[in-house]
Amino acid sequence: MVDDKFNQSLATNKAVHIFYSQAVPLIPYIDDNCLYLKDKKCFACVGVCKNEAIDLHQTEEEIEIKVGAIILSPGLEPFDPRVRGDYGYGMMENVVTSMDFERLLCATGPHEGVVLRPSDNKHPSKIAWIQCVGSRQVIEGGNSYCSGVCCTYTQKQVILTKDHNAEAECTVFHNDIRSFGKDFERYYQRAEQLSGTRFIRSYVSIGKEIPESKNVTIKYATADDGVKEEEFDLVVLSVGLNPPGDVEEWTDTYGIELNSHGFCKPNPVNPIETSRTGIFVSGAFQGPMDIPEAVMSASGAGSNCGEFLDYRRGKLAKERIYPEERDVSQEEPRIGVFVCHCGANIGRTVDVPSTVEYVKTLPNVVYAQEQLFSCATNSAQEITDMIKEKGLNRVVVAACSPRTLEPLFWDTCREGGINQYYFDMANIREHDSWVHSKEKEEATQKAKDITRMSVARACHLEPLREIDLPVNKTALVVGGGIAGMTSALSIANQGHEVSLVEKDIDLGGMAKRIHSTLEGLDVQAYLRDLVRKVHQHQLIHTYTDATITEATGYVGNFVTKVKSERGVTEIKHGATVIAVGADVYEPTEYLYGEDDRVITHLELEEKITKGDESVINSRNVVMIQCVGCRNEDRNYCSRICCSESVKNALKLKEINPEMNVYILFRDIRTYGFKEDYYREAADKDVKFIRWEPEDKPQVEAIEEGGQPILRVTVTEPILGQKLAIDADSLVLAAAVIAPAGNGEISQSFKVSLGPDDFFKEAHVKLKPVDFAADGVFLCGTAHYPKHIPETINQAYGAAGRALTLLSHDIVTVSGSVCDVKEKKCIGCGACISACTYGAIEFQKTKQGKKAVVNPVLCKGDGLCNVKCPTGAIYLKHFTDEELESQIDAANPEEEMLQEIDAAVGDG
């Protein structure tokens, strides 16, 4: 047995293994623990492999591939606390990293999802997490930056731990809680409010390992209780993110530059571009990031490559031609069944030959055979041949999950000249041989049952047409800020016309009010350049002072009416990008609007740029964070304000190092490399004072000695005393809020908004630039507050997603959608209210109003089918008849009846 590296060496494996159970491709390989590869000792696997697939004499080969562009996505590595022996890791058995713990929690982990601690394989009931291990450290071997993801993944681990064991006591020792991502603030609250969880803000050290129990003690300090030492069953180190270990080699091979932290050094105005033309970067190699940002940048890298290689687009593509489809609708079902061994995966447990013999006795089955691997090219060919030779008009493959291979077999059916919807898959692997591996007889019976159900269903299958819709190869981009312009340019650079709609009289959006980024980018110069490129681009048509009055249509074929300074225009477009941006909250608190000395952070930035004396000559500048968010009204973090305030503080210190700058904060959320600037500000004596939401800073305008004074009072947490600061300027970090017009836009384009009125993406992690509605994409602060480089990432991402649609001439809509039998419809409207996609409407007929389905909008969930009292509306490919035939065939008694019927029929 050898270490299972995927499971953090918490389990063992063999030299021949599958890397992990969701690996793609899901095939076994032999690693360098192989006895033959080491000492030429063993040869066992070669002998047992029936397919002679093992060749222990393979050697490394070099392959030369010519490409036009390269995307680097090497990802990251978790920080290894073993290197410095942090917190006893490597010495104490019950100190694990968050990556170790992640595996312990996982169903495919070392104990199949049962959380057991390493020293004695017992359930730990008292668990501590230590945050910022390897992050936010300037000591040797640590990373100065914030890894950005650890606060939230720890909260996830706490929630999952409590799911596993509701009695578990979970304690998180943290610095700032950095819940800056979309919906993260609520997630933090969810974790924090679980019973038996504690979030303690304290630096910690490991006390000792208790010899008998192997429990570990942690020393920490709180304001109320002072220094304490507490014992835990298990300690989890929330380790940060490192650049990939072999990154130096990468730079040599690709000739790209790195930043001081060893991550890729990006182009300041395009985080996807490396220092070398034609080489792009996506994911965490840009810097620590969470999944949605990685996905955004991945789509964005695609679009960057598309722009770069546009002159070659389509040159290597070949069109697939299928034989003409045979009309079998008038024929009796003639079903062919192919039962797969899947090597030994099925065959070891299920008696495949006897299953084949059984299947042959089923009604309508005219042919059945076994196959070693149905998915192999020759087997698929065999199926195609049999369709033709035996005149099959239905095909059932009894093998694995349809999730992976159904598209392949659809193709096989089409090659055989029958409609691909005449196909059904009986899953006798995931649903049978793998989960009943020790019960061979029962598993064989179940394989017969499952296949019989599939055959019953196949009898009712109908040929379905997939609708080919022509794609109008132009895009509409709503919003002319950085997000909208970047997206529009990227789409236009790939040869598609773009209509860019902006509600203001000029382009630029919120960026018009931002003068520099924390990293030092001259935003105004960049913006001028961007606006110029947009105006000069022949394929971009700009509509300013514009409102959208009506939007209809669907993927590939939208029609939007725009009222602008050009009058009313009807724009036809294939894709839509929503990039409407965000607004700034207008504070009602802290005397804003009543006292001229109280301004917002954006107003401060403007005043600094203009050299406004009232600000520049201030002796005391006080900034208050989280104004208008992280409260009951807006339960989210605006993400950018901490960095904005640090940026302004550094500017003020640059202008006048003697100025006293105070930042009154709840948690400083300068995530990623922005942490360095936070440290710089602290080094330059910007004073950071933390306040609790129950004890907000107080602001009053008073007069003392005839002088008007703006007094800010805050509790200094370390001393526990009230501190009064007389501010010359009070700067409020006002929240980023969703524009009031989002509601109308969401209704026009049939997309939804989240609880804070930002646009709601199709999937928070995996589809962060898509909407549930096809053909509509999302980028910039319309999605959620974000920094300019993040906006650019997502803007390219939206362009990339739009291109996957616009680069095709047609878009194919699934045949498995709903339809209405008009005669049966009683016009009750139950289906219409059941449909989330607005795909069903009433149409007036002579017999009253009847429901009609727009198949392009229908997603085939079938909720309407269930609500319909008369069976008028039905989901194709999952009709009542099809599913009920499976239900009926599930019962062996029914099967006996069928057999009797068949026998009588024969008689």
Add this chain to the structure above:
Amino acid sequence: MAGVSRLQYTTDIKLIRVMCSGRVDLEFILRAFSNGMDGVFIGGCRLNECNYVTHGNYDALNMVLLCRKIMEHIGLNPERLRIEFMTSGEGLLLTEVINDFGKKVEALGPLGKDDDIDGDELKSKLEEVRKLVPYIKIVKREKLASRLENEEEYDGLFTREEIDELFRDVVSYYIDPDKCTACGICFRQCPVDAIEGAKKQIHVIDQGKCIKCGTCLEVCPPRFSAVKEISGEPVPPPIPEEKRTIIKKSEKRAVGNA
């Protein structure tokens, strides 16, 4: 993930694929029990974690809550129907749940054994309820589409009394032969062709085919008002076929004079 992780569970369960748990029809469950299945299990995504925007798992939950009350009503142990919500990654949970459910159902024994009702009677009761599925969908439409906020609401969504009432007050539709003028409107609009009729033939509802949707009542012109909604009393027998021909008053008189 249960499959990929080779987690072992009972062979008693056979799975049928639907694209959303919200596609599972009340009829499917009743049909399975009618066919002699001892237990029905529905698996859906975790509540509030729909991969789309539809949250069809709530529809499935509501339907299951209703079905369990119906099962109680006819004397079938509601423990035989179970719904669970989990992600595709939670193979272990699926295994636990299926094994637990398998054991429970096995302990309950074959259908009708541990229930308050014996096999044959159960079968006919199930048949009766299945005939009423369209009616139940109409009457309970709003509740079936509601979104529940917390677990207490689950318990109270459907009550025993409500279900008893539902079956007690079940309606039937009947065409008053004295009022029907054979205008043919209900005949044409009936979604399930449950109305027999022809020109100058008094229309009659085939109670066996009727799904109680009320369309006939709705479309019968007010000046005739021939369709009646009947509840709590038996439906009058259909008028014999030989008496169905409508004779106009003028013709009647002519016949009388002759």
